Amino acid sequence: MTVRIATFNIENLITRFDFSGYRNQLRTDRVMTLFDIKTEAIYQQLEAARVIAAADDNRQMSALAIADTDADILCLQEVDSMEALQAFEYGYLFRMVGSGYRQKYLVEGNDSRGIDVAVLMREETRHGEKIELKDVRSHAALTYHDLGLYTEALGPGLRPEDRIFKRDCLELDLRIGGRALRLYVVHFKSMTGGRGDVDGRSATMPVREAEVRAVRHIIENQFGDRCDQQNFVICGDMNDYQERVDVIGDRRRGFRYEVRAGLESALDIFAQDGFAENVMRRRDALDRWTLYHARGPQEQHLCQLDYIWLSSALAAANPVAVPEIIRSGQPFRTPFPPGQEVERYPRTGWDRPKASDHCPVVLSFDLP
Template identity: 70%
Template sequence: MSLRLGTFNIENLMTRFDFSGWRNQLRQDRVLRLYDVQDKVVYQQLEQARLIAETDDTRQLSALAIAEADADILCLQEVDNMPALQAFEYGYLYRMVGNGYRQKYLVEGNDSRGIDVAVLMREETRTGEKIEVVDVRSHAMLTYHDLGLFNDELALTNDPYDKIFKRDCLELELKIGGKPFSLYVVHFKSMGNARDGTDGRTGTMAIRTAEARAVRHIIERQFGKGRTADKNFAICGDMNDYQEKVQVIGTRRLGYRFEPVREEASALDVFSHDGFAENPVERRDVMDRWTLYHARGPEEQHLCQLDYIWLSPTLARRSAERIPEIIRGGQPYRTVFPPGQEVERFPRIGWDRPKASDHCPVVMELDLE
């Protein structure tokens, strides 16, 4: 019996317009900066028209990426709300896939922009096994104090009663063909907001580390500490951290070279250091594990994995011959691919936009017993 599990940061699947760029130029779209707009109402009308025109292409490309992943269960990040998810699934995804994801789950979390994690599920796997939902739990209200996670490093930016998850850890207790399967969907703290001369990743790592520890605590509380190895669970989502990256050196005109670099520390070490969970994407070549291209000019470019399907030891062992897929056809043409990894982009992909997302979907076939 097999299950096809995927995760995808769909990037701002929103039902709202953001007019904050009228007062804050840092939040203003670059195309509107080309025009001298002096009237707020005119600005709002232009922003609405711009976003509506851009969104149709974007969501067609997002749907194509999801259709190519062809997951039985798909974990999503950056979803505004349930109406947004329903409108996207019916208006775009259903047209691409043909058979819809009728089971949808989303709980409003803690993100200041209102973006949440969500799950789309078919009623049956592709092999005909019934997908049943036993329970759905949100952990958005957990605080550092609740789990005893507060420390001196967190105290620099947080209080003991602050919520641990910057979005949520959405837990779904499932049965796949009658077999128990637990799923944990997350979207960890971003790597922005650098402080005290540190880079954004280092300055926010304590928050992500606490989120990872909290996920592990939730799983160990569910199954018993030291008794998780033989359980069927997966942790999916955009974890906004990496244990390695591929440094991209050079320019488009002069050419590139690519150098893999292992990081000394990562919030994700919480999962991997003692074998609590396995990142099966590491079964791919070290140059071919990336799900996101990051660039701030030619001096700062790298490819890295931010999107994960962490497997329990027993799931990893049963699926030892399976290699996760990374869907890159929705990437914009500005993304630098190492030699031999080029793919055929989806129709209408642009230099920077439109695109399916800044992230790539990850999908894997799991063998369940």
Template identity: 70%
Template structure:
């Protein structure tokens, strides 16, 4: 009996307009900077038109990426609200996959922009086995003090013991597939952000992500015992950190070079250092694990994995040959692919936009 499960940061599936760019140029879309905008009302009118025109292409591409996954259970990040999720499923996904994802789960989390994690599920697998969610629990209210996870490094970031651990949530779902149970944890860890205090953005914010990973592990161990016991669980989502990356150098005329590099430290070491869970994307070749192309211009470019399916020891042992797929057809043409990895992009994909997302979906077929 097999189950296909995917995770996808769908990138700002919003159901509202964002007008703060009129006063804050850092939040203003680049195309509007080309025009003289005389009033806030005029800015709002132009921003509405730009957003609507851009969003239709983007969501067609997002839906194509999801259809390519062909997953029974889909974990999403950066979803505004249930109304927006339902509108996307009905207006875009339904046209490509039919009435596949009838069951949807979303609980409002802690993100200041209002983006949440969500789960979409089919009523049964491709093999006809029923998929049933028996319980859903949010852990958004947990504080550092609740789990005794506050540290001097967090205090240096002006975070208090009473502050909430998860920057979005850790959404816990108990699911049975054909009567066989497993537990799914869906997360979206703290983003890396800009450099601060002499540290790059990743290093500066790593204490926050480490605390989030420790909290996920504590939640699992408090329920199933040390090391997760023999439980079948999956930790899925955008974790905004990596244990290795591929540095990209060179240029279009002279050619590009792709150099893998292991990181000495990662917040995700919390899961891997003692075999608590396995990142099964690491079963792919080192050069072929990336789910995001990061670029701040020619001087700072790399490919890395930010999107994960971590399997419990029990699930990893029972799926020794499961190798995830990474759906890259929705990546924009500015993304630099290592040799031999190029794919045919979805129709209407642009140089930078439209695109399915800045992230690539990750999907795996598992035997429960």
């Protein structure tokens, strides 16, 4: 019995306007800095018009990318609210896939911007197996103290009573065709926030390590020493990578691509003792990336930030299952290694519009 699960950071599916850029230049959109805007009222009018004009193209492409996953269960990150999710599903996704995703789940989490993780599900799989929800749980309230995960390495300003998850670990207890599947959806701490001569990824890694340990604790606490016999999947934007592809060169002279493997990562905790498998590693090393990061031509790389981790039982039962990556919504500035080029969606821009800065990942696998 086959189920198809996708994960996608849809990038700021937000229904609110953010006008803080008028007073904080770090939050001002770059196009707004081209104009001499005299008053805050005029700024708000222009910013609202800019956001609305850009959102339609972006969301059409987001819906196209989701439609291309053809998933039975869709895990999303960066969703503002259930109202935003419903408006997107009805106004955009419905036009691509019809009335497919009738089951929707979102719990408000801890993010300061109000972006949450969410799950959309069909009522049946593509093969006619019923998808049933037995229970849904948020773990957003867990603190470092609760799980004994507080250390000074977490960084200044964090306290034992602070919450572990920067957003949430949303848990769904499912039955698919009568067979059990536990799904955990996460969006870990971003790699921004360097301190002194310590880069952002290194400075924030202890926070992500605590989040990974918390997810593993939740699963091990539920299943005990039977974890290796359970059907569970951990999905989401994990904001970390175990390897990356350095992009060297520029558009005029061309690019070359070098794999940097074996990098320290918070996600190594999932892989320890065969607890779970990052099945993306079944793809070629040059072809595992889900995001392009660049700060000018001197710092650019491709990396995997979006994951579908299978429990050891599911990985063993699906030895040849390989994830697919939907890259047609990437902007034209993203360099593709040779042989990976795709046809972009209509109206895709150099940097924007785009489906998202992330690529959806989807995996079909059998439930034993």
